[in-house]
Amino acid sequence: MSRLKALFIVIASAILVFAAVPSFAKKAPKVITIGTLYASSGPFATSSTPQYEGLKFWVSQVNKEGGVFVKAFNKKIPVKLVAYDDQSKTATAGMLYNQLITRDHVDMLAADFGSVLTSVAVPLAKVHKVMLFDQTGTAAKFFTPDNPYVVLCSLPTSGKWPYALADFMIAKKIPRVAILYASNDFDQSQAVTLHDKLVKAGIKPVYYQAVPTSTSNYSVLIHSIQATKPDAVIEFGFPNNDIAFLQGLQASGVKFKMVFTIFPGQLFELLEKNVGAKALYYTYTYPTPPLLKYEKVDLGMGLSQFEQAFKKETGKEVNFLNVAGYNTGLIMQKTLETAPKFDQLAFRKAVTGFSGKLMTLDGKFEVDANGAQVGEMLPVAQFVPKGVGGIEMHIVYPPNMKTAEAVYPAP
Amino acid sequence: MLRRYFPSLGVILAIVAILLCLPHFYSNQSFLFNMMLYLALAEGLNIIYGFTGYLPFGYVGFFGAGAYGAAIAITLLHISPFFGVIIGGIAAVLIGIILIPLLRLSGAYFAIANLAASQALYFVVANPSLEKITQGPYGIDLSSVYNADASYYTMLGVLVFAMLLVAYMRNSNFGLSLLAIKEDQVTASLAGVNVVKARSIAWMLSAFVAGLSGAAFGWYTAVFYPSTVFSLDVSVFTIVFVLFGGIGTVAGPLVGTLILYSMYNFIGISTPQYFQLFYGLLIIVLVLFLPDGVASILQKGKVYVP
Amino acid sequence: MNLFAYTIIAGIMYGVFFGLVGLGLNIIFGVMRMINLAHGDVIMLGSFLAYWLYELLGFNPLLVVPVAVAVFFLVGFPLYYALVPRLLRSKDPEMLSFILFFGVSQVIEAVIIFAFGNNQRSIPFNVFGSAGFDIFGQRFPIAWLVTTLVALAAFGFIYWYLQHTRMGYATRAVMANRDEAMISGIDVNRISAVVFCMGLALASIAGIFSFFIIGASYPSMGPELTTVSFAIIVLGSLGNPLGTILGGLIYGVAIMFMQSYFSSWANILPYVLLIAVMLFKPEGLIGKAARSA
Incomplete structure (x- = not known):
């Protein structure tokens, strides 16, 4: 008998006991x-x-x-x-x-x-x-x-995060996509989802690479990505990776039509303090409260x-x-x-x-039968300049939540 | 002949008696488990550092190898967790054999090379291209075989084994010949001691203890990541505990671990920086004023430390 | 081809900087035969000093260099006299100093967490202006150029000090043989103290510019940097300060190539290099030194 089965019986009987014995x-x-x-x-x-x-x-x-x-x-x-x-x-x-x-x-x-x-x-x-x-x-x-x-x-659950992002890129018909992710559970599951969804829609990413989560200098990686001539670059990392990636991008002067990272939408202040508002202009992210109201x-x-x-x-x-x-x-x-x-x-x-x-x-x-969250959805947002040196965020996808059109390609 | 083992065995019996009784009075089993873990690691490190003078800064490499060896045996080969623990110990010994050439280096060079080796092993285990075997950086899940009590007593068994090993080395000719090598390698080899062989055996025994401990830890924790079982903190804590207690005896590392790990648990956990500051200062003071640990105070007073 | 050229040039700049990272460790080792296990933490201290002066007073990192040198000479002398002579008299100075500096490293890390908390800090790249510069058609950030030049200047200074000053001459004598130097009337303790401070100051300078090469700073970054530094000085040659730059270059170019072509394995490189050199060429690529049992 498998252990799983035994476990099932134990849990089922535990539930029965709880239900049958009047508390x-x-x-x-x-x-x-x-x-x-x-x-x-x-x-x-x-x-x-x-x-x-x-x-x-x-x-x-x-x-x-x-x-x-x-x-x-x-x-x-x-x-x-x-x-x-x-x-x-x-x-x-x-x-x-x-x-x-x-x-x-x-x-x-x-x-x-x-x-x-x-x-x-x-x-x-x-x-x-x-x-x-x-x-x-x-x-x-x-x-x-x-x-x-x-x-x-x-x-x-992290594998579901890029649903709207994938749909957005498919809707925009972005032909050449580069995906760079830090090798950990959280980022890999997102990279896999995005990759599979894009491939299903006929977009085969031109660059799809894992780097160690401890990576702190992205300059050379950015040049390797540039060599594949992508339109959109999606970087999945932890806050440290996103900071290092955005710093490297700004320092190298390389420009892409679309750049996405996870954490500006969650830890905006930390990111802004480390990379500056300018480096975030036209960057895409998952908006979360308080940016999402x-x-x-x-x-x-x-x-x-x-x-x-x-x-x-x-x-x-x-x-x-x-x-x-x-x-x-x-x-x-x-x-x-x-x-x-x-x-x-x-x-x-x-x-x-x-x-x-x-x-x-x-x-x-809203949770499913196993307790995983399915209610909260992560839309796609983009940062744009506001006034002199200021910055604001627009939700650009999905259409029912949209507050502005995406600025694509980034100027 | 056996009489000289009595003091050491007395210490061991006392520790075992305490660890068998305590769970009935004290409900935080996890603390007791970690205490046993560090006691075993301290004795394991004592085998190599105390008797040969090689300070393995990368001792955690064996610990991680044990945890992963066991986890792979359990998840891929469907071996029962108890035998998985033994396989974990063997995995660590295999890594130890690969690293035997490092023993050619002396002192600090050995320490750093060993540290580098443990980091290299960590990055190999955590590499995503090995996901099919090690799960890469995504972590091991042994919750299907989780058994708090069985893994607790397994850890106790590992601890007893480690203490017996040190008791043997403390009281046998093998231990004496190692100490002779540590004192003066040339004289020892002239006196007929096979230096390379003796050192390598101590090295592999030390690795075996760390591997068993890591495997038992993995089983007890059930879910872990490469960063958990290859964390340099494991090496660092063990070294500090051993230094504090005093090397080359059965009791020294035990006393060091009991005092410092309890302190860590009661002070350190609420304010970890204070504890880090404290043990940093403690190391400095020890090196400058008490390089042979607490046990040396007693030994200076001509008290026999088992 | 473009990527290849970029990788080589970036690797050289990266490598010169990592030469500076190892330099302080090597110069201390050369004179005192001690491994400063708190080396990486001194680098971290340098970067926090730079961050703090930048945030508070708007100091340009270049201006922080003299401040760091002053601070570490002021701290270094008492630290040296408090710890080192006592150690040198003990029965196993090499091993004990190793453990002692490990204690120092833990203290530094704890104190910095008290003072600054655990967040990572960085200085923006554009503090030297936002223009880039071109080498063979490849564009690099200006901060990299500044960093490379500072590192080269540090090596130039050490060369000048060792070859063209009286004290440098005495330092070389101590490096060659401590006991003989003492017999011939050199004040070995004073030389060692100066070199110790110099080593700390060099490490802190590496820290000031680490933002542009390594990335953001955080209090627990020290131990990893110490290991990398050790790999670099072993690669170059232990105890030969100017050889450090070779170790740095090998490390820099190799890691850039790994990142470009086998990115997921890049982090294992310094450790493998370290073990390989220690086992197969323990005297380093150009030196003699290094003991084995």
């Missing part, structure tokens, strides 16, 4: 504890810290109103956040997730930023049967039918309200990861508000219940 009316806890990790140092610090700030902001907001409404106990209960620093290290993260589950006995678990630091939490959550609210870990392999204990709160929401604050309140509390401008962290809090809040019982599978069922019916400042929340 004892548990006493309401004094606080709801939420466990999470963040990285104050290491390669993920720049992304993890703001995400953690967003989640903390949500906690302080609900506690100001006396806590979060828990349907299972029919009253408001304050929230306590238990957070540890994993320093961007997966080994440390594994130990700390374990500590949160087995020692602190947290009621709900929120992952750290990104796939790498989320990866170690997924099997732990599954084994210990604790709901993991995955914030931004978008690797498709986390979401399997045999694991009900994970839900992706923000962003679709969702004001009509069912739960929590709309974007502009959030921007004001967040600035008032922390003194900082909002970036996407603040939004993502806050959004995770909202999803947890909705879960507690709707789950009739205070147990982990009831939480999961509650998530399925409101999936597709919830709009937050991060967009539409």
Whole structure:
């Protein structure tokens, strides 16, 4: 008998037990504890810290109103956040997730930023049967039918990110495309999707290469790409790669009709500070809140309200990861508000219940049967100059979200 | 004859007794696992550094080779995880054999060449063109064979094995001949010690311990990336723990790891930079004032350290 | 063909800069027979100094050079006298200094994270003007030219110092044989202290310009740079400062070719080169030195 089968039986029987035994009316806890990790140092610090700030902001907001409404106990209960620093290290993260589950006995678990630091939490959550609210870990392999204990709160799985981008390039009939990606799960899955979609539409990329994620100088690579005479250059990387790529592009003076990178749309300030607004002119990206504005929401604050309140509390401008962290809090809040019982599978069922019916400042929340996000879509946006030295962003695809025509080819 | 092993065996039994009982009182199994891991690595490093003076800065290379050796055996060859761990140890020994020529280099040259070797191995394992075998940079997923308790006791077994090895070296002629080589290579070889062979054996034993540890770690963690198991921090922590405790004894590395890793866990995790600052300063102070570690204070007072 | 020419020229400029990256490490090794394992962290310090002065006072990186030299001479002397003489008296100075400087490297990294946080920093390329310049029909950023010239100037200075000054003469004597130099009345400690400071200053200068060649700076970039530097000085020749430029050139051109033609394997190159040279030609490509057991 395969292990998978055995696992299925175990899970199925666990579900049966939970469903059949009438739940004892548990006493309401004094606080709801939420466990999470963040990285104050290491390669993920720049992304993890703001995400953690967003989640903390949500906690302080609900506690100001006396806590979060828990349907299972029919009253408001304050929230306590238990957070540890994993320093961007997966080994440390594994130990700390374990500590949160087995020692602190947290009621709900929120992952750290990104796939790498989320990866170690997924099997732990599954084994210990604790709901993991995955914030931004978008690797498709986390979401399997045999694991009900994970839900992706923000962003679709990374393989789905370039859907609109591919459609845009096909619609524009761009004949020569170069794809350069950093060799990691996140970027490779996007490169593969884009490549396959383009090939299906009869566009065979003229350049399709992986480089180590640690690459910090792109000058020679840019010249190798130029040698293949592409119209569009798509670079998939982490923030470090995008910065180095855009710097290299600017320094070499090489021009392409279209250039796309991932992170200007998520970490605009970091990118602008490192490469300057000029280097971003006519660059395409995936826009995310706050660049993408969702004001009509069912739960929590709309974007502009959030921007004001967040600035008032922390003194900082909002970036996407603040939004993502806050959004995770909202999803947890909705879960507690709707789950009739205070147990982990009831939480999961509650998530399925409101999936597709919830709009937050991060967009539409909708997950598939395995817990992967399918609601949020990443459109395509382009930066254009505004006034003297200024910059603004237009959404150029898909047509129903479009705010301006793409400037193609770039001048 | 066997009597001289008694003090060492006493230390080992005490450690095993603690690690068998503790999980019943202390629920953070993951901390205990990592503690055992570093205890085993410290003893493994002690085998090569303590007895031959070769400081393997790239010790993590064996650790990673073990984790990947085991993971490949489990995922591609469908071997049971327990035997996978042993295969991980063997994989590390194979890497050790390839690297035997590095032993021709001395002191700091060896340390740096070994560091370079571990980095090279990391980049090979993480290369996307090997995706079919190693999964490249995309990481290993062993969650289908995840078993916290079984891997915990396997790690305990690896630790016992590592401690027994060091106890043997501390009390046997083989260990003595290694120390003789470390003291003066020429005199030792004139006295009939086969220098190359003795050194190579110590090197492979040391690699074997790191490989077993890495494999057990991979099994326990279930999901890991090349950057996890080839992280230089593994080498760095192990070296600091061993230096602090004192080399060439069974107890020294154990004491060093118990103290420093506990400190790391209780102080370091909430404020890692303080800890980094602290162990940086600690290294400086140790080198300047106590180059033979904490154990040497006792030894100076004529106390026998097992 | 175009790409080939570009790769060679870029590789040469890249290589001259990496010669500078290794130079400070090699000069310290030559005189003291110690490997400064905090070398990469000193490079990082240089880049943070440049970033900080640029952000705060708008300093051009070229103006940071004298500041860095002053700072590292001020810090270097006390550091030398606090650590090194004590080490030299111990039973295994080579190994102990290796571990000690590793401790120093950890301290530097922690302190910089306290002071600046973990974000990466960079100085824009156009700080020397946004014009490019052409070599054989290939266009390069002006910042590369400035960096290459600074690196060449550093090598020129070291050449002048070693060949044409009294102190340089004494330095060469210490490099050749420390004990003999001491017997012949040279103040070995003073020479070593000066060279130690010089090594730190050279590393920090490499750091100032690292933005344009290596990319953005971050506090934990040190250890990797130390390893690369070591590979370069082993390639050139250990203990022969001027040989470093050869190591840098080989490294630079090789890595550019790897990036152009086998990009996914480029990061393995320095390590393989290092091991190969140490095993098969431990005296370096042009030198003697280097011990083996």
